[in-house]
Amino acid sequence: MNLQTTLSGAASVSGLGVHSGKPATLTIRPAGEGTGVVFVRTDVIDGDVDIPALATRVATTELGTNMTNDAGVSVATVEHFLAACAGLGVDNVRAELDGPELPILDGSSKPFVDLIERAGLKRQSSPRRVLKILKPVEVRQGMKFARLSPGEDFTMRIAIDFSTKAIGRQAISFTMAPGAFAREIAWARTFGFAHQAAQLHAMGKGLGASMDNTVVIENDAVINPGGLQAEDEFVRHKLLDVIGDLFLAGGTIEGFYEAEQPGHALNNQLLRAVFADTSSFAWT
DSSP, rough: EOOOOSSSOOOEEEEEOTTTTEEEEEEEEEOOTTTTTEEEETTOSOOOOOOOOEGGGGEOOOOOEEETTTTTTTEBOHHHHHHHHHHHHOOOOEEESSSBBBOOSSSSSSHHHHHHHHOOOOEEEOOEEEEEEEEOOOEEEEEEEEEEEEEEEEEEEEEEEEESSSTTTEEEEEEETTTTTHHHHOOOEEEGGGGGGGHHHHHSSSSTOOTHHHTEETTEEEEOOOOSSSSTHHHHHHHHHHHHHHHHSSSSSEEEEEEESSSSHHHHHHHHHHHOOOGHHHHH
């Protein structure tokens, strides 16, 4: 039987938010069966400070996946941490945060994978919730689309297409299996464009971004001194974002995800479309 998991203990990591530029410490702790992932804003004194990691709690998707609870307490840029939870099979965890945004760290999920591994995994007694896709559901934005269809296991295929020669068109297929996420996807870093930096700063975004946590592209070149970790690091990071966004389903997915130029907004719209059609899925 595929059983739920939580953590064996607690572990912490600190850093700056990529958009807010504010320091924050994330501490992960064990949680009971059926809890799911719950973010807890420990710096907020009054009211409800728990934010369940669910698609229905996503408030904005500009430059990241950001969630808010009914009391208006928010948490930003959750996708890299959630991808690590999905990739390592963590079902139940309380993620305590003393700031408005998760730390960006190196711009990938690897530091969060390391964090979870330091805390350790513990198997629980209840079966894991699996969202089984029963029929295709698709959302589109112009040439962009994302689709979930019936399939065995959790398999994904995505493609991205950028005009810069530094990226161009890249595609990747991936099946979620033990060890695969940490080995093939977790280390892929987020990326951005040098010419957009001033515009982002004027919007109050990207204040914590640097070449220590972002692959920076200028014209047709990557300008980070160390270059890329793989030629297709860009599409691997996009897939990382997909995995984190889809974990907001509230359980493991059994099905096939396919997308052309996916993004946070499209991923959230897809999950909402699935849940809006009760004939498209079943919890098993």
